[in-house]
Amino acid sequence: MSAPTFDLGKLHGGLRLDANKGESTTQGIRDVPVPPQLILPLAQHVGAPAQPVVGVGERVLKGQLIADCEDALGAPVHASSSGRIAAIEAWPIVRRFGDRAPCIVIETDGEDQAVEAVEATADFSTQAPDVLAHRILQGGIVGLGGAVFPTAQKLIQAGTADLDYLILNGVECEPYISCDDMLMRERAAEVIRGGQVLLHVLGLETCYIAIESDKPEALRALGDTLSTIGDPRFVVKQVPTIYPSGGEDQLVQLVTNREVPSGGLPSDVGCLVQNVGTAVAIHDWILRGIPLISRVTTITGAGVAMPMNVRARIGTTVADMVAFAGGYTDSVTQLVIGGPMTGRSVTTDRVPVVKATNCILVLSETPAAGPERPCIRCGNCADVCPVQLLPQQLFWYACADNEPQLRAYGLTDCIECGCCDLVCPSHIPLTADFRKAKARIQELADEKARAERARRRFEARKERLDRERAERERELAAQKESAKRAGPSAIADILKRRRKDKD
């Protein structure tokens, strides 16, 4: 059974890439055993880090809350196995800026003893949507597609918009990664149940499940499960295999033919996109009471002995993961967390698997990037840019550090998909340059905000000093006035009295 590909919108640009997904999909998802040590970063989401609620030396159980956040702008962290808190310290992790962040380190005891299960809600439909949204927050659930935006926050924000569709994103367009594919093949029913919870929270009636055309098994699994469950609100949509059709805004364009405005969100055009992995996490938490303590991750590449998909506890180190997959081969040269296009190269395998880790890519050959040469303005990058930007112009302005023009040419809309890098005949690392330029723009904005605050404080202080001076002058004037009223004889009297006291 295959879903129709018609009535789809059109994606600008994009690339057909070698999928390289076959190696990791030869066997089912396997469970990684409890590792001796779990490293749980406090910030595994977009927003302020969670605050630890346990102390060093304390014993924790699997599923226990170990770091909490104050509001919906964060995501709490739960222990992914039982053990003792060994330390709360800075640990190397994968992130945008800097390479270390505070983490809770658990020495596991191997018993994997679970905390008393939070009461699961079998019948979620009787619960109020905002209660459910709050529950999703407590489960530590974030977008598992890679952006790790707190799901509850997304739902609450979208609740204020006028929505038409929920889109479950099972596109997984980046080469090598196959964790969503395997998840849909094996847990199609849970994907749909999670989708039902989301539809209930949002009060929507239509959910599109978008899957790339190169995943026939996942398409079949979801189609079969849907016909068994018989929920007419769900429609499976097959999207063409073009990178990056799985980008949030690109997917909205493909599925609904609506374009997300520059600087806007899918909710501006009535859509809400969630990853299929997130849907399963919501199912596990709401219907089974298991918070987000594990995820499916692809371990693949020619540098690893047995490429496969595994379900690993959050906090398992990459070293443990690779060891489970048969260890490194002799030809290993590079370790990338994430896919080949958007992933980040790391120099140590001590980094933990976090909620965002969808792929561990062990390469045996460093991608052959020739020497960087000057831009010849061929325009290939503009042809493939899925956001219809002009990378060659942006590159120009990024080199010149021309902030107004970078903004005018829409740098902030760049999704960092890496298509322009790949087609550039001069091997210019455009995406890396854009990332740096974005960071600089952010820095400038922060600086401006800081300066503005300092200016306001300076002015407030000046006003206060002026006021105080005026008050003092008024007082002095009043004193002078009263002295004048008393006349010179009064002053002479006082002086006389003083002299008398002295004698």
Next chain:
Amino acid sequence: MTALLTAVGIIATIALTAGWLLSVAARRLPPGDDDLAGQVDALLPQTQCAQCGYPGCRPYAQAIVAREADINLCPPGGDATVRRLAELLGREPLPLAAAAAPARVVAVIDEAACIGCTHCRTACPVDAIVGAHQMMHTIIADECTGCELCIAPCPVDCISLSKVA
């Protein structure tokens, strides 16, 4: 010949009238400098450090607009600020008069050594120092602009600058 004289006469009259109108307007209408001073002020880093010789960023901005001060007197702003000012005002970018300030710094009070004299609190241009008489003082790091104005008044030299990561 008459036609030529008439033409010259008309043109001269127009030029004189326009010139007179403009000079009256320039004298009578309020100058737009206030707005310009605001724009200059917006480009300054607002550290309020007074290293330019003026009591704050706003007064310096007004002095620049009044052509009393050069545009290269702001060390915390560095060359980037000089360049932006030159662009805004259409003046030549000058090399910075003093050494540019290093990366962002904040002042830190060695709280064990502080004697609670309140001198630094009075000196702070952005009210970023908290402390009462004979009590330990501290600096609100988020509000500190790193202007260094608190360092000189401290009688026990317990204030130092630390780099912000």
